[in-house]
Amino acid sequence: SYELIQPLSVSVALGETARIPCGGNNIGIKHVHWYQEKPGQAPVLVIYRDSKRPSGIPERFSGSNSENTATLTISGAQAGDEADYYCQVWDSTTLVVFGGGTKLTVL
Amino acid sequence: EVQLVESGGGLVQPGGSLRLSCATSGFTFSTYTMNWVRQAPGKGLEWISYISSYGTGIYYTDSVKGRFTISRSNAQSSLYLQMSSLRAEDTAVYYCARAESNGEAFDIWGQGTMVTVSS
Numbered sequence: 001s002y003e004l005i006q007p008l009s010v011s012v013a014l015g016e017t018a019r020i021p022c023g024g025n026n027i028g029i030k031h032v033h034w035y036q037e038k039p040g041q042a043p044v045l046v047i048y049r050d051s052k053r054p055s056g057i058p059e060r061f062s063g064s065n066s067e068n069t070a071t072l073t074i075s076g077a078q079a080g081d082e083a084d085y086y087c088q089v090w091d092s093t094t095l096v097v098f099g100g101g102t103k104l105t106v107l
Numbered sequence: 108e109v110q111l112v113e114s115g116g117g118l119v120q121p122g123g124s125l126r127l128s129c130a131t132s133g134f135t136f137s138t139y140t141m142n143w144v145r146q147a148p149g150k151g152l153e154w155i156s157y158i159s160s161y162g163t164g165i166y167y168t169d170s171v172k173g174r175f176t177i178s179r180s181n182a183q184s185s186l187y188l189q190m191s192s193l194r195a196e197d198t199a200v201y202y203c204a205r206a207e208s209n210g211e212a213f214d215i216w217g218q219g220t221m222v223t224v225s226s
Binding site for chain 1: 142144151152153154157166168202204207209210211212213214216217218219
């Protein structure tokens with residue numbers, strides 16, 4: 001079955017750039033989607049199809065995907081960006097796959 | 108406003124059954140595929156089931172196959188999850204989620220309903 005690997009945690013200084021990786025075998029040929037989840041709230045889609053932002057998502061959220069790693073980038077990280085972030089893909093055998101999630105801490 | 112509202116969660120004994128509902132509004136329900144995703148306490152997101160717009164395509168993750176049944180009523184703009192033979196490891200918050208136009212990303216989520224399986 002297909003697996004997505006994320007680091008358990010990433011830290012970033014306030015106002016700096018955070019990069020959250022999501023590793024998977026040949027993930028570059030799949031569409032990767034990213035979700036933000038804050039405590040007690042439902043997940044929110046922040047990036048879809050590798051790099052597209054839904055309406056209402058700030059421009060500081062961006063995404064890229066190549067070869068074996070997709071990356072969610074948060075430029076000028078704010079305190080309100082502290083959350084868990086999950087990557088997700090569709091796979092022909094496993095269907096929907098989520099990464100294990102990364103806790104982003106803004107210092 | 109697009110909304111998904113889950114209901115039906117609660118405390119159930121191991122081996123018991125429960126039916127979750129997801130009432131939707133603000134969009135043409137019959138044109139979207141829908142999914143159920145769960146999150147066990149302190150754990151990550153786990154996709155459990157998918158249903159196509161007219162219910163002709165249905166998929167489950169292996170751990171719930173044969174125990175859970177997804178269904179929908181386009182007339183009532185509602186999604187359902189019938190859960191049976193429940194186990195302690197099914198304890199989780201259950202979310203219904205709409206898939207966006209190409210069917211891959213989940214663009215709208217409900218607030219979730221808690222299911223606790225315990226004696």
